[in-house]
Amino acid sequence: MGVGLPPVRELPDIPVRAPRTAGAWLAILVIRPAWLWRREYLLGLVLVGAGAAGWWRLGLVGLGLPLVLLSSLAVPGTRALLGGWLAGGRLKRRWDRGCRFAGLTTSNDRIPRVLKIQRVPVGERLRVRMPRGSTVSELEAATEQLAADLRIRGVEVRREPSRADLASVLLRRRDPWESAGPVPWPWLERPQSRLWEPVPVGLDEVGDLVTLTLPGRNLLLGGEPEAGKSAAMTQLIAAAALDPWVTLVGLDAKRLELSLWQPCFDQVAFAKMDDAIALLESVISDMDSVYERMAAERLRKVPSYARLTVVVVDELRFYTAHPDRVAREHFNGLLIDLVARGRAAGFPVVAATQKPSADVVPTSLRDLFGYRWALRSNTRDASDTILGAGWASLGHSAATVPVGTRGVGLLLGEGQAEPVRCRSFYLSDGEVEGVAARGAELRRGVRRG
Numbered sequence: 001m002g003v004g005l006p007p008v009r010e011l012p013d014i015p016v017r018a019p020r021t022a023g024a025w026l027a028i029l030v031i032r033p034a035w036l037w038r039r040e041y042l043l044g045l046v047l048v049g050a051g052a053a054g055w056w057r058l059g060l061v062g063l064g065l066p067l068v069l070l071s072s073l074a075v076p077g078t079r080a081l082l083g084g085w086l087a088g089g090r091l092k093r094r095w096d097r098g099c100r101f102a103g104l105t106t107s108n109d110r111i112p113r114v115l116k117i118q119r120v121p122v123g124e125r126l127r128v129r130m131p132r133g134s135t136v137s138e139l140e141a142a143t144e145q146l147a148a149d150l151r152i153r154g155v156e157v158r159r160e161p162s163r164a165d166l167a168s169v170l171l172r173r174r175d176p177w178e179s180a181g182p183v184p185w186p187w188l189e190r191p192q193s194r195l196w197e198p199v200p201v202g203l204d205e206v207g208d209l210v211t212l213t214l215p216g217r218n219l220l221l222g223g224e225p226e227a228g229k230s231a232a233m234t235q236l237i238a239a240a241a242l243d244p245w246v247t248l249v250g251l252d253a254k255r256l257e258l259s260l261w262q263p264c265f266d267q268v269a270f271a272k273m274d275d276a277i278a279l280l281e282s283v284i285s286d287m288d289s290v291y292e293r294m295a296a297e298r299l300r301k302v303p304s305y306a307r308l309t310v311v312v313v314d315e316l317r318f319y320t321a322h323p324d325r326v327a328r329e330h331f332n333g334l335l336i337d338l339v340a341r342g343r344a345a346g347f348p349v350v351a352a353t354q355k356p357s358a359d360v361v362p363t364s365l366r367d368l369f370g371y372r373w374a375l376r377s378n379t380r381d382a383s384d385t386i387l388g389a390g391w392a393s394l395g396h397s398a399a400t401v402p403v404g405t406r407g408v409g410l411l412l413g414e415g416q417a418e419p420v421r422c423r424s425f426y427l428s429d430g431e432v433e434g435v436a437a438r439g440a441e442l443r444r445g446v447r448r449g
């Protein structure tokens with residue numbers, strides 16, 4: 001039994017396969033660690049060199065040359081540039097240490113090499129090359145240890161599709177939306193839009209634009225009350241409203257969500273099952289006519305010059321889980337038919353639900369939605385009901401969105417490898433009224449013309 005103090009382990013083991021010669025130990029213990037400080041050494045060398053050159057050319061006065069160089073740090077641009085460069089070196093040292101403690105060192109003392117550092121709103125994104133003898137999946141398996149060693153929120157690793165030895169690594173340091181105010185919708189000032197274009201709907205964690213292309217796809221939105229479903233849906237309604245060739249129809253069980261858009265909608269049914277069923281039947285009959293025309297023209301899907309009809313369903317639960325079984329089953333049959341066949345005919349459906357559960361969104365219906373957007377949900381199951389079974393266990397759960405962070409969720413697009421965490425843009429009621437008025441005016445113009 002051991003006695004005395006427990007062992008103190010400040011340095012990770014060095015699994016060296018190379019012959020234990022003096023040269024090998026010099027490389028491992030001196031040259032490689034020193035190499036990680038090369039930026040600092042270079043800076044020191046430049047300052048000493050400047051001092052020496054100044055002294056040689058100008059005598060004692062010239063010794064002040066390094067101070068002149070350092071005074072350039074008063075310029076914010078230079079300071080930021082130098083600070084960023086040194087911070088890059090510091091990050092590489094921490095990465096080196098983290099990888100060694102996480103056991104990612106190969107038998108000849110190599111670790112995943114950082115090729116590029118990009119600063120992003122959540123932290124840093126690294127491009128990393130795996131050393132020979134190791135794979136990206138080993139790095140993936142060590143993310144928790146790396147995050148703990150780097151003292152950050154998390155590490156996410158994604159293999160580059162084109163090369164097995166390259167990976168994109170996100171070092172997540174902060175929540176980019178923690179105290180951020182609403183971000184305005186980029187198309188707000190557009191006089192007119194075309195719904196065939198990708199519609200901007202939010203920003204992802206690295207600040208990249210997230211878009212949705214509605215024709216050919218349906219969108220399902222789910223999340224707890226006040227999560228931001230209406231705000232997310234509003235952007236697609238706004239884009240449709242600004243395209244005067246788009247017909248808008250809606251089901252609004254709460255009578256509130258679509259009220260501001262009334263001037264742009266052709267038909268809206270409220271909380272009456274008979275009205276909702278009649279509306280769906282009329283839309284399906286229009287869709288059948290489009291299919292007939294497409295068959296006559298030998299078209300397999302609706303061409304991009306065609307008119308679209310967007311069907312908006314707010315509070316899906318009211319209709320799909322209605323206590324009247326006969327009406328509910330009739331409604332569900334019609335909705336499944338519309339969602340399944342509508343996409344190819346230019347009849348996309350945008351549906352939102354407050355209580356994502358299997359009785360509200362049956363799998364047979366959910367699977368027909370090409371886009372699924374899970375805003376903050378109470379449980380992992382609720383999140384999986386929207387995104388699809390299994391995503392929560394892979395680390396993609398809308399239940400992890402911090403409580404009270406409005407408009408943040410996970411968006412999964414058809415054919416996309418994994419859901420994207422993003423925050424939707426936001427249109428205030430005044431902005432909605434402005435867009436709705438413009439949309440109504442555009443529609444009047446089209447109908448007059």
Ligand SMILES: Nc1ncnc2c1ncn2[C@@H]1O[C@H](COP(=O)(O)OP(=O)(O)OP(=O)(O)O)[C@@H](O)[C@H]1O
Nearest residue numbers: 182225226227228229230231354406407424425426
């Ligand atoms: N993307 C966003 N950016 C900033 N604030 C937002 C965003 N989305 C929603 N909010 C805020 O959250 C509030 C609730 O949003 P919203 O009405 O869209 O939620 P909801 O999920 O539709 O709620 P409910 O289920 O009760 O209808 C809004 O009034 C707004 O203040």
